[in-house]
Amino acid sequence: MAADLKNFDTGAPEGRAVSEATLRRLPLYHRFVKELAQIGNLVVSCTQIGAALDLDSTQVRKDIEATGIVGRPRVGYGVPDLIAAIERFLGWDNATDAFLVGAGHLGAALLGYRRFEECGLKIIAAFDTDARKAGTEIHGKKILPLDKLPDLMERMKIRIAIIAVPAAAAQGVADLLVDGGVRAVWNFAPVRLALPQDVIVHNEDLYCSLAALSQKLKLAMQAEVRRQQQQQQDG
Amino acid sequence: MAADLKNFDTGAPEGRAVSEATLRRLPLYHRFVKELAQIGNLVVSCTQIGAALDLDSTQVRKDIEATGIVGRPRVGYGVPDLIAAIERFLGWDNATDAFLVGAGHLGAALLGYRRFEECGLKIIAAFDTDARKAGTEIHGKKILPLDKLPDLMERMKIRIAIIAVPAAAAQGVADLLVDGGVRAVWNFAPVRLALPQDVIVHNEDLYCSLAALSQKLKLAMQAEVRRQQQQQQDG
DNA sequence: TAGATTGTTAATCGATTAACAATC
DNA sequence: TAGATTGTTAATCGATTAACAATC
Numbered sequence: 001m002a003a004d005l006k007n008f009d010t011g012a013p014e015g016r017a018v019s020e021a022t023l024r025r026l027p028l029y030h031r032f033v034k035e036l037a038q039i040g041n042l043v044v045s046c047t048q049i050g051a052a053l054d055l056d057s058t059q060v061r062k063d064i065e066a067t068g069i070v071g072r073p074r075v076g077y078g079v080p081d082l083i084a085a086i087e088r089f090l091g092w093d094n095a096t097d098a099f100l101v102g103a104g105h106l107g108a109a110l111l112g113y114r115r116f117e118e119c120g121l122k123i124i125a126a127f128d129t130d131a132r133k134a135g136t137e138i139h140g141k142k143i144l145p146l147d148k149l150p151d152l153m154e155r156m157k158i159r160i161a162i163i164a165v166p167a168a169a170a171q172g173v174a175d176l177l178v179d180g181g182v183r184a185v186w187n188f189a190p191v192r193l194a195l196p197q198d199v200i201v202h203n204e205d206l207y208c209s210l211a212a213l214s215q216k217l218k219l220a221m222q223a224e225v226r227r228q229q230q231q232q233q234d235g
Numbered sequence: 236m237a238a239d240l241k242n243f244d245t246g247a248p249e250g251r252a253v254s255e256a257t258l259r260r261l262p263l264y265h266r267f268v269k270e271l272a273q274i275g276n277l278v279v280s281c282t283q284i285g286a287a288l289d290l291d292s293t294q295v296r297k298d299i300e301a302t303g304i305v306g307r308p309r310v311g312y313g314v315p316d317l318i319a320a321i322e323r324f325l326g327w328d329n330a331t332d333a334f335l336v337g338a339g340h341l342g343a344a345l346l347g348y349r350r351f352e353e354c355g356l357k358i359i360a361a362f363d364t365d366a367r368k369a370g371t372e373i374h375g376k377k378i379l380p381l382d383k384l385p386d387l388m389e390r391m392k393i394r395i396a397i398i399a400v401p402a403a404a405a406q407g408v409a410d411l412l413v414d415g416g417v418r419a420v421w422n423f424a425p426v427r428l429a430l431p432q433d434v435i436v437h438n439e440d441l442y443c444s445l446a447a448l449s450q451k452l453k454l455a456m457q458a459e460v461r462r463q464q465q466q467q468q469d470g
Numbered sequence: 471t472a473g474a475t476t477g478t479t480a481a482t483c484g485a486t487t488a489a490c491a492a493t494c
Numbered sequence: 495t496a497g498a499t500t501g502t503t504a505a506t507c508g509a510t511t512a513a514c515a516a517t518c
Contacts, residue, residue, distance in 0.1 A: 017454065019484080021485075021486090023443075023450055024443040024446060024447060025443075027442040027443045028427065028443065031425070031442070045498085047499075056486080058486080058487060058488075059485095059486065059487075061500070065500095065502095071501085072493085072494070072499085072500075073493040073499045074497080074498050075498090075500090076498095076499070089450065090446050090449045091450055091453030092449060104344065104347075105340050105341070106340070106344035108340040109339065112339075112341075119442055119446070120453075121445060183455060184448055184451065184455070186448055190350075192288060200448065200455060202444060205263075206345075206439075207262040207350065207354055208259040209437060210354055210355075210356060210421070211327075212259060212437060213419055214326045214327060214354065214355045215253070215258055215326055216419065216435045217331065217394070217395060217419040217435055218326030219252065220418060220433075221326075221394075221418075254509065256509075256510090257509090280474085280475065281476080282474085294509095297511095300477075305476090307476075307517085307518070308475045308477080308516070308517040309473075309476080309518045310474090311474095311475070312476090473518105474517100474518095476515105476516080476517075476518100477515085477516075478513100478514085478516095479514085480512080480513075480514095481512070481513085482510080482512080483508100483510070483511085484508090485506100485507085486507070487506070487507085488503105488504080488505070488506080489502100489503085490502085490503085490504095491500105491501085491503095492501075492502095493499085494498095
């Protein structure tokens with residue numbers, strides 16, 4: 001059991017907790033710097049990253065600092081070093097096996113994100129209650145009946161799971177996953193799951209995202225109306 | 236043109252900008268309170284909402300305050316009033332017609348979110364470059380060839396669009412949408428789009444979300460290893 | 471009335487931004 | 495050297511949390 005976990009212990013000191021905002025920006029830097037690597041750039045500065053992503057360069061530097069990498073004044077960071085540092089910090093340097101539950105359109109879409117494997121997430125199988133789907137494959141990944149999940153989870157020591165089932169089914173799936181010893185859940189169902197405190201959850205609730213967009217659009221439209229009314233008065 | 240926009244101008248004073256965090260929590264309250272409405276509850280307090288969603292009741296109150304609703308001490312808020320206040324504040328009270336671009340698995344999944352219409356977003360058509368998809372329907376929504384988008388967008392005065400195409404195609408689609416006069420873009424492609432400043436963008440970048448989950452899992456695993464090593468020393 | 475809850479103001483906390491020294 | 499950039503410390507800003515008066 002301890003041997004099974006040892007590859008998580010890099011011995012490195014970069015285990016500090018860091019703000020969610022920083023964690024969400026690091027993949028942007030990672031992506032941009034990987035593009036630089038492809039065109040052969042060897043170094044990159046925070047100024048450059050900030051300009052490319054329309055972010056303050058000080059913020060970029062603070063974020064990058066969190067990965068523990070040390071740069072060189074006047075030069076910047078080595079491109080391969082920075083890529084490695086971000087990957088190591090995020091835990092993307094060795095992929096964790098994951099199960100996906102729910103092989104509908106959303107589940108199928110998630111199976112199609114090939115880069116997930118480069119980002120520490122290796123989906124090795126998907127599950128669905130629909131017996132007709134069992135045995136088929138999507139994007140080269142096997143779809144299995146849900147009742148095989150408990151046994152397989154135990155045997156394969158799965159620690160991370162993605163829930164892509166309808167809202168009404170999500171809690172039941174979550175319970176199954178908890179029984180199987182899940183440690184982290186990426187939940188795409190629009191419900192708040194009841195889970196033990198030590199299980200990490202990340203909710204991808206599109207209604208919450210939509211709210212932000214909706215309100216901003218509403219404000220913009222109201223402002224536009226006011227502008228037009230002003231013009232009518234003036235004209 | 237002005238007449239076309241007038242339903243956005245409610246005349247109400249609830250046009251204040253509010254933090255993204257608040258905007259993302261309001262849909263949770265909305266969902267919970269709608270459930271209460273269904274079982275016939277007439278009033279609800281922040282304490283109750285906070286307990287149900289595992290949030291601080293003061294925070295719930297502050298968020299709800301932003302909607303402009305006035306509650307009654309000792310009682311709480313009227314359930315229908317609160318639902319209406321949240322919907323009005325978010326602009327969910329009258330749905331905006333939207334186009335979806337990209338009818339792959341992800342696009343199909345998004346067409347299946349029936350509740351979007353109750354949340355101010357009415358997807359009226361989807362577009363795809365794949366000629367074989369044109370003319371078909373997914374979840375009752377027509378799939379049209381992408382080259383029809385500019386004309387239709389103009390004619391239907393579409394202001395909001397969802398991008399669900401591969402990363403490489405996203406900027407091209409975005410340009411097309413901007414030409415068509417788009418005001419808000421919900422971008423599911425993992426790229427940062429170059430858009431005019433006055434176009435509202437909301438990026439649903441799963442790699443950014445994954446980073447947060449990955450790092451938390453990594454930290455939890457490291458902590459577990461340390462615990463086990465400690466136990467071995469002790470034992 | 472007593473007590474729960476809202477509304478509002480103040481305190482705390484943390485993230486972002488600014489300033490500046492160190493370095494190559 | 496001059497100047498750009500990192501590393502680090504301080505200032506600012508805003509969100510969360512706490513405190514408390516008002517109210518029914």
